Amino acid sequence: MNLLELLRSQARRFRCPVCGESMADCGIKVLAQQGNRALVRVTCSSCNDENLLQIVIQTEADLSTEPARPALFDEPRPADGAPIAGDELLDLHSFLADWSGDLRELTEK
Numbered sequence: 001m002n003l004l005e006l007l008r009s010q011a012r013r014f015r016c017p018v019c020g021e022s023m024a025d026c027g028i029k030v031l032a033q034q035g036n037r038a039l040v041r042v043t044c045s046s047c048n049d050e051n052l053l054q055i056v057i058q059t060e061a062d063l064s065t066e067p068a069r070p071a072l073f074d075e076p077r078p079a080d081g082a083p084i085a086g087d088e089l090l091d092l093h094s095f096l097a098d099w100s101g102d103l104r105e106l107t108e109k
């Protein structure tokens with residue numbers, strides 16, 4: 001399961017912060033992925049509200065997101081950027097599975 005499939009599988013747990021509809025059918029696009037970070041755009045299927053999420057996957061099963069800033073693209077690429085390992089995806093999955101808040105809470109974390 002790649003990151004996009006993982007996010008899709010968890011999207012139904014979230015509600016749109018604007019219209020409150022379930023995000024089960026929302027559009028998800030991974031705009032960029034670098035090492036343990038990914039920039040994801042989520043588009044509500046009901047009101048077309050778009051949210052940019054910067055997802056950070058850490059090996060300690062501690063995933064956090066914050067609103068993406070344009071400066072993200074200006075950061076130099078780390079020389080040791082590596083693909084997400086299988087066990088890190090499992091950590092992400094377990095974090096999302098335990099998440100009980102809505103999308104707004106996730107983005108403000």
Ligand SMILES: [Zn+2]
Binds near residue numbers: 016019020021045049
């Ligand atoms: Zn919406």
